[in-house]
Amino acid sequence: MSRVLRPVAVDAYVGWSVFGPEEFCAAVFAAGFEGFNLPFISRFKGGGGPVDVDLIERLAGEHGLCVPSVYVGGPEWSASPPCLEHREGLEAALAAAQRLGAKLAGTWPGVASKDASEEMRQRANLCDCLRTYLGRIADAGLRLSLEFEPGSVVGSFESALALSDDFHGAIGLCLDTHHVNNLGVPPTEAVERLGARLAEVHLSSTARGPAGEEADQYDYAALFAALAALGYEGPLTSQFPLKDPAQIPASAAFALAWRDRTWS
Numbered sequence: 001m002s003r004v005l006r007p008v009a010v011d012a013y014v015g016w017s018v019f020g021p022e023e024f025c026a027a028v029f030a031a032g033f034e035g036f037n038l039p040f041i042s043r044f045k046g047g048g049g050p051v052d053v054d055l056i057e058r059l060a061g062e063h064g065l066c067v068p069s070v071y072v073g074g075p076e077w078s079a080s081p082p083c084l085e086h087r088e089g090l091e092a093a094l095a096a097a098q099r100l101g102a103k104l105a106g107t108w109p110g111v112a113s114k115d116a117s118e119e120m121r122q123r124a125n126l127c128d129c130l131r132t133y134l135g136r137i138a139d140a141g142l143r144l145s146l147e148f149e150p151g152s153v154v155g156s157f158e159s160a161l162a163l164s165d166d167f168h169g170a171i172g173l174c175l176d177t178h179h180v181n182n183l184g185v186p187p188t189e190a191v192e193r194l195g196a197r198l199a200e201v202h203l204s205s206t207a208r209g210p211a212g213e214e215a216d217q218y219d220y221a222a223l224f225a226a227l228a229a230l231g232y233e234g235p236l237t238s239q240f241p242l243k244d245p246a247q248i249p250a251s252a253a254f255a256l257a258w259r260d261r262t263w264s
Contacts, residue, residue: 005233008255009035015242020045025059031252035066040093053096068235070097075110077129078122078153094140105142109153145172145199149179164197172199191226202239210240212254224262
């Protein structure tokens, strides 16, 4: 691992399937990133099944890359109550996370139904799954990091805070700059209200590209000042739909510059 505190990482998100794992790790390393978040169900070229953990472990080691977070589940937890299929997938993802040294178990609860009664069922399923799985996640030495956004099962800032509080802080929350901007919560307020609940930061342009692109209107000065005041030590993860390989080094340079300027 190249850095323990505030590693600058990238999330293998939409569009990254142009790379196989070897190409991905080489591109991430060459760009200057210090790590990457891992989707346990592969988003790499030819993916769709579980990632090859042996290969990922070897590649991360060869390039000196850390893995801050492994994605452990999400929409399926909102779609149905706890079940064997969930549990098997969770156990496999947690085993990978432990091997790779991840400290966060990432989750996104999926898109909320437009039918009010169905949305209530989704929320009930999600809460049942969280009650069932949180202890196991904690026993594995990880903290759950839940990403919330408009239109998802956890679709508002207030509902995210309430959910975390309902579980006595066992659910950490991910501040995604694109999503929080769309929710109308300014950076300083977002960080201060999240407080100890803040598990992870995703850096993403207000235009949904890489943070710092020309169209990006987010106030990163306010964000990083608030993170420093909070004493934030978690990952700073670039997450964006990849459209051009040139976005990779640009996004790394942007995140590294803000990190190093803030915590020099």
